[in-house]
Amino acid sequence: MTWRLGLPSSSSHALFGGLIGAMIAAVGVSGVEWKGVFDKIILPMIGSPVLGFLGAWVLMTGLTWLVRRRPQGPVNRWFRILQPFSAGFMAFSHGSNDAQKTMGIITLALVASGQIGTFAIPLWVKVACAIAMALGTYSGGWRIIHTLGSKVIKLDPIHGFAAETSAASVIQLATHFGFPVSTTHTITAAIMGVGSTQRLSAVRWGVAGNIVTAWLLTLPAAGLVGAGIYLAGEAIHAVLT
Numbered sequence: 001m002t003w004r005l006g007l008p009s010s011s012s013h014a015l016f017g018g019l020i021g022a023m024i025a026a027v028g029v030s031g032v033e034w035k036g037v038f039d040k041i042i043l044p045m046i047g048s049p050v051l052g053f054l055g056a057w058v059l060m061t062g063l064t065w066l067v068r069r070r071p072q073g074p075v076n077r078w079f080r081i082l083q084p085f086s087a088g089f090m091a092f093s094h095g096s097n098d099a100q101k102t103m104g105i106i107t108l109a110l111v112a113s114g115q116i117g118t119f120a121i122p123l124w125v126k127v128a129c130a131i132a133m134a135l136g137t138y139s140g141g142w143r144i145i146h147t148l149g150s151k152v153i154k155l156d157p158i159h160g161f162a163a164e165t166s167a168a169s170v171i172q173l174a175t176h177f178g179f180p181v182s183t184t185h186t187i188t189a190a191i192m193g194v195g196s197t198q199r200l201s202a203v204r205w206g207v208a209g210n211i212v213t214a215w216l217l218t219l220p221a222a223g224l225v226g227a228g229i230y231l232a233g234e235a236i237h238a239v240l241t
Contacts, residue, residue: 007214008144010182014222015101016041021223022230040180048170048181049189055166056193063162064197079157086164091137093171094183099129101180152188152211153195153203163190185215 002009016037023031067075106125110116153159167183167190174181188211195203 017222
C-alpha cells in the first residue's frame with residue numbers, strides 16, 4: 001500500500017509487526033519477548049533516524065565548506081563520479097542488515113515446522129533472500145525513488161553522496177552491534193538532514209509528515225494483517241481436518 005502511495009515505509013517494521021501479530025493471535029501477548037521488542041526494535045527505530053539526520057547534517061556541512069569557493073558545475077561532476085561508490089556502500093549496508101531479518105524469519109519457520117533441527121541458516125535461504133532483494137530493488141522502487149529524490153528535497157549529486165554515506169555508516173554501525181534498524185528510516189532522515197543544511201524550508205515538511213505517519217502505522221498495521229492471516233489459516237486447517 002505504501003509503495004502504491006510512493007511513501008518509503010519500513011519493510012523491517014512490517015516484518016516485525018507481522019511476526020508479532022501472528023504470535024499474539026497464536027498464543028497471546030505472553031508469546032512475545034517484549035523486552036527484546038523494546039531493546040532491539042523500538043530503540044533502534046528511534047535512534048537510527050536521529051543518527052542518520054545528524055550524521056548527514058554534519059557531513060553535508062563539512063562538504064559545503066570544502067567546496068564553498070568552487071563553481072557548482074565542476075562540483076556536481078566530481079560528486080556524480082563519487083556517488084556510485086556511496087550508492088554501492090548504501091546497497092551493501094542495506095543487504096548486510098535487511099536481508100538478515102528475512103533469513104531469520106524463514107529459518108524460524110523451518111525450525112518450528114521441524115524441517116531443520118538447529119537454528120542454522122541454510123545456503124538456499126541466503127541465496128533466495130539475496131536474489132529476491134536484488135530483484136525487488138531493481139523492479140519496484142521508482143515511486144519511492146521519485147519521492148526521496150525530488151519530493152522531500154531537490155537532490156544534487158553532493159547531497160546524494162552525503163546522505164548515502166552517512167546513512168550507510170549508521171546502518172553498518174547498527175549491523176556490527178546486531179541491531180535490526182530500518183534502512184528506509186535512516187536514509188530518509190539523512191536526506192532531510194542534508195536538506196536542512198541549506199535552510200529548513202528546503203525540506204518539504206508536509207511530505208516528510210506523510211512519511212512519518214506511514215512509519216508509525218506500518219508496524220501495527222502489519223501486526224493486524226499477520227494476526228488475520230494466522231487466524232484465517234487456522235480456520236482453513238480446522239475445516240480441512
